[in-house]
Amino acid sequence: MNNIELKKLWKEYGDNVVLENINLTVKAGEFITLVGASGCGKTTFLKMLLGTEKPSRGELLLDGDPIRDEPDANRGIVFQRYSVFPHLNVIENVMLGVEFGQSKLLGRCFGSKRRQVRAQAQEMLELVGLGHVANQYPTSLSGGMQQRLAIAQALIKQPKVLLLDEPFGALDPGIRSDMHALILDIWQKTGITIFMITHDLTEGFYLGTRLLVFDKYRQDPDNPNRYGASITFDIPVGDTRKSTLDDISNTMKQKQETV
Numbered sequence: 734m735n736n737i738e739l740k741k742l743w744k745e746y747g748d749n750v751v752l753e754n755i756n757l758t759v760k761a762g763e764f765i766t767l768v769g770a771s772g773c774g775k776t777t778f779l780k781m782l783l784g785t786e787k788p789s790r791g792e793l794l795l796d797g798d799p800i801r802d803e804p805d806a807n808r809g810i811v812f813q814r815y816s817v818f819p820h821l822n823v824i825e826n827v828m829l830g831v832e833f834g835q836s837k838l839l840g841r842c843f844g845s846k847r848r849q850v851r852a853q854a855q856e857m858l859e860l861v862g863l864g865h866v867a868n869q870y871p872t873s874l875s876g877g878m879q880q881r882l883a884i885a886q887a888l889i890k891q892p893k894v895l896l897l898d899e900p901f902g903a904l905d906p907g908i909r910s911d912m913h914a915l916i917l918d919i920w921q922k923t924g925i926t927i928f929m930i931t932h933d934l935t936e937g938f939y940l941g942t943r944l945l946v947f948d949k950y951r952q953d954p955d956n957p958n959r960y961g962a963s964i965t966f967d968i969p970v971g972d973t974r975k976s977t978l979d980d981i982s983n984t985m986k987q988k989q990e991t992v
C-alpha cells in the first residue's frame with residue numbers, strides 16, 4: 734500500500750502565502766483531480782509531490798516516510814506542453830528516461846541491456862496507442878499523440894504516482910475525450926495513483942475518484958497574498974449529485990470574476 738499523507742502543510746514564497754494548512758491522506762490507486770482558480774497553488778502542490786519544491790512547514794509523507802525533496806522514479810510528471818525531445822525518435826524518447834537512470838554519464842545503454850529497454854519502451858508505446866509510430870520523429874505527431882508520448886515517457890519508470898498538470902489543456906475537445914479513455918485505461922491496468930490538475934470542472938468531476946477544490950477560506954482585500962489556499966471541497970466523485978457540481982462551479986466563477 735502506498736499512502737500519501739500531508740499534515741499541516743504550508744507553502745510560502747517570501748510574503749506570498751500560497752498554500753495553508755493542507756491536510757490530506759491519499760490511498761494507493763486513487764485518481765485525484767484538482768481544480769481551483771488560476772494562481773491558487775495547484776502546480777505548486779504537484780511540484781511538492783514531485784519533490785522539486787519543498788513545503789515551508791508541515792509534513793509530506795510517502796508510506797510514512799518524508800518524500801525526498803528531489804524527483805525520483807516513484808513519481809512521474811506530464812505537463813500541459815509537450816516535453817519530448819525533437820531530435821530523438823518516438824521510441825528513443827521513451828527509452829531515454831530508463832537509460833539516463835541506468836547510465837547517468839552517457840545517457841544510453843548498450844547491447845542486451847539496450848534491447849531490453851527498447852522492448853520495454855515498445856510495450857509502453859503500445860499501452861498509449863503509439864506502437865505503430867515508434868520510429869517516427871515527434872514533429873510528425875499531432876498534439877494528442879505528443880501528449881501520449883509524454884505519458885509513455887512518464888510511465889516507463891513505473892512510478893507509483895503519476896502527476897498530470899493540465900495534460901489535455903491544449904488539446905481539441907474530441908481528442909480530449911480519447912485522452913480521457915486512455916488515462917482511465919492506464920489507471921485501471923496499472924493501479925497507479927494519479928493526481929491531475931484540470932481547468933475543466935466537469936472533467937475533474939467525472940474522470941477521477943475524488944475531487945479536490947483549492948480555494949482560500951479567508952481573504953485580505955488589502956493584501957491578497959496574506960492568506961493561502963486550502964482544500965475547501967474533498968469529495969468522492971462519480972456518485973455525487975449534480976447540485977454539488979453546480980455549487981462548486983458557481984463559487985469558482987465568482988472567484989474568477991473577482992480576480
Ligand SMILES: Nc1ncnc2c1ncn2[C@@H]1O[C@H](COP(=O)(O)OP(=O)(O)OP(=O)(O)O)[C@@H](O)[C@H]1O
Binds near residue numbers: 749
Ligand atoms: N518559484 C516561485 N517563486 C515565487 N513564487 C512562485 C513560484 N512558483 C509559483 N509561485 C507563485 O505561487 C502562486 C501559485 O502558483 P501556481 O503556479 O502553483 O498556481 P496554479 O494554481 O497552478 O495556477 P494556474 O492554474 O494558472 O496554472 C502564484 O502566486 C505564483 O506566482
